[in-house]
Amino acid sequence: MKLFKFGLRLWIMLISVMSFLMGWIMIAHAPKPIQSSAPSTFNATPIPTLAPLPNADTGIIQNNGNLFQSPQLSVQPLIQALPQSSNNFAPAPIFRTSGS
Amino acid sequence: MQTLEFRAMNTSVLMAAEGDEQAISGLQAARAFIEVSEKRFSRFLPESELSQLNGFGGKWYSVSEDLMELLTLSLRYFDETGGLFNPAILPDLKRAGYDKSMDSILTQGPGDGYNRMHIPQTSLRDIDFDITNGRVRLPKTMEIDLGGMAKGWIVEKASNLLRSYSSTCAVSAGGDIVFVGNPLSGSKWEVELEDPRNPDQTTAVLFVGQCAVVTSSITKRTWSQNGQIRHHLIDPRTGEPAKTDWLSVTVISSEITEAEAFAKALLIGGRSEAGRLTSKYPELAYISVDPEGHISGSQFGKEYLNEYDRIFS
Numbered sequence: 001m002k003l004f005k006f007g008l009r010l011w012i013m014l015i016s017v018m019s020f021l022m023g024w025i026m027i028a029h030a031p032k033p034i035q036s037s038a039p040s041t042f043n044a045t046p047i048p049t050l051a052p053l054p055n056a057d058t059g060i061i062q063n064n065g066n067l068f069q070s071p072q073l074s075v076q077p078l079i080q081a082l083p084q085s086s087n088n089f090a091p092a093p094i095f096r097t098s099g100s
Numbered sequence: 101m102q103t104l105e106f107r108a109m110n111t112s113v114l115m116a117a118e119g120d121e122q123a124i125s126g127l128q129a130a131r132a133f134i135e136v137s138e139k140r141f142s143r144f145l146p147e148s149e150l151s152q153l154n155g156f157g158g159k160w161y162s163v164s165e166d167l168m169e170l171l172t173l174s175l176r177y178f179d180e181t182g183g184l185f186n187p188a189i190l191p192d193l194k195r196a197g198y199d200k201s202m203d204s205i206l207t208q209g210p211g212d213g214y215n216r217m218h219i220p221q222t223s224l225r226d227i228d229f230d231i232t233n234g235r236v237r238l239p240k241t242m243e244i245d246l247g248g249m250a251k252g253w254i255v256e257k258a259s260n261l262l263r264s265y266s267s268t269c270a271v272s273a274g275g276d277i278v279f280v281g282n283p284l285s286g287s288k289w290e291v292e293l294e295d296p297r298n299p300d301q302t303t304a305v306l307f308v309g310q311c312a313v314v315t316s317s318i319t320k321r322t323w324s325q326n327g328q329i330r331h332h333l334i335d336p337r338t339g340e341p342a343k344t345d346w347l348s349v350t351v352i353s354s355e356i357t358e359a360e361a362f363a364k365a366l367l368i369g370g371r372s373e374a375g376r377l378t379s380k381y382p383e384l385a386y387i388s389v390d391p392e393g394h395i396s397g398s399q400f401g402k403e404y405l406n407e408y409d410r411i412f413s
Contacts, residue, residue: 098348100320
């Protein structure tokens, strides 16, 4: 009986050690999750390059070869077209008489 | 209202006109006219028509229609003011030191005119006019200074030119002003009356319609000669800078040349002559400022003041 118990204990010990070593080997040789050297197939959309803001003098924005009038800047040429002192409703200047 | 400001005739010029591009064209045309005209009637430019005439004393000299008009106008106002307005005081003006432009006097000092001999006054009536042939002959010792009269005439012609571009406009040269029409922004033109004791201050404000406004003052063109303060307003009766009751006189009239002549005559003549002139010309509108800053004037003159100034004048 004693011999049987001894043999059983030895068997369980060897099986445990063997299982442990087998597991170690399996894990050691398993492929690592972020180890792939293959080129990425992720096709990220490139960040678009924004065109520079148009010059306020032109009032025109260039985009992919298409020209269009900026609604915000389209006011500018109108303002420029008006002469500097062109205000029909400007009050008359106050004159001054001082003698000479 | 378009405005244009520049310097000409030794003073600042301000012009205004209602309208857009046409008004701007009118302002530019009026400016060109002023710049050309000032060279014709300046006594400080030897090549000017006036200097040429002054150099021909005792001889017949052919003058332009414009100079003839200025001379005949001067003669008319010489008569109307009893000789107080007299452009033939140039020899006395030079003797008082005003023999170069005011800008030159301020930088170089007055001329040595004080050593000149006093030349007895000649009457403007002594000028010979040959209107048919466009000639005049000054007495040998006479020299003419059209000064303010020429300035007023130029302002009037410039305003006539400007009004052909804009029915509402104004031309001012050193306070000699012609107003045409009434401004759209208000019923009247506003004119500040400078305090002759302090150019930074305003004595009163005038509200005027279509008219001419001229101020004559003894405090604007002054210089020191042998320790004496001199000014440019010669009293034809003494040949010396006038000793006046007032520091300035402003005249409002339908014609700028008339305003010019009467402003000078009233300032030289003072209270006593003002009584005589207003009895002869009852509609004469003038406002005077005395050395204490008090405002007075004719009844017609006071009507241009606002309520506050009218009460205290």
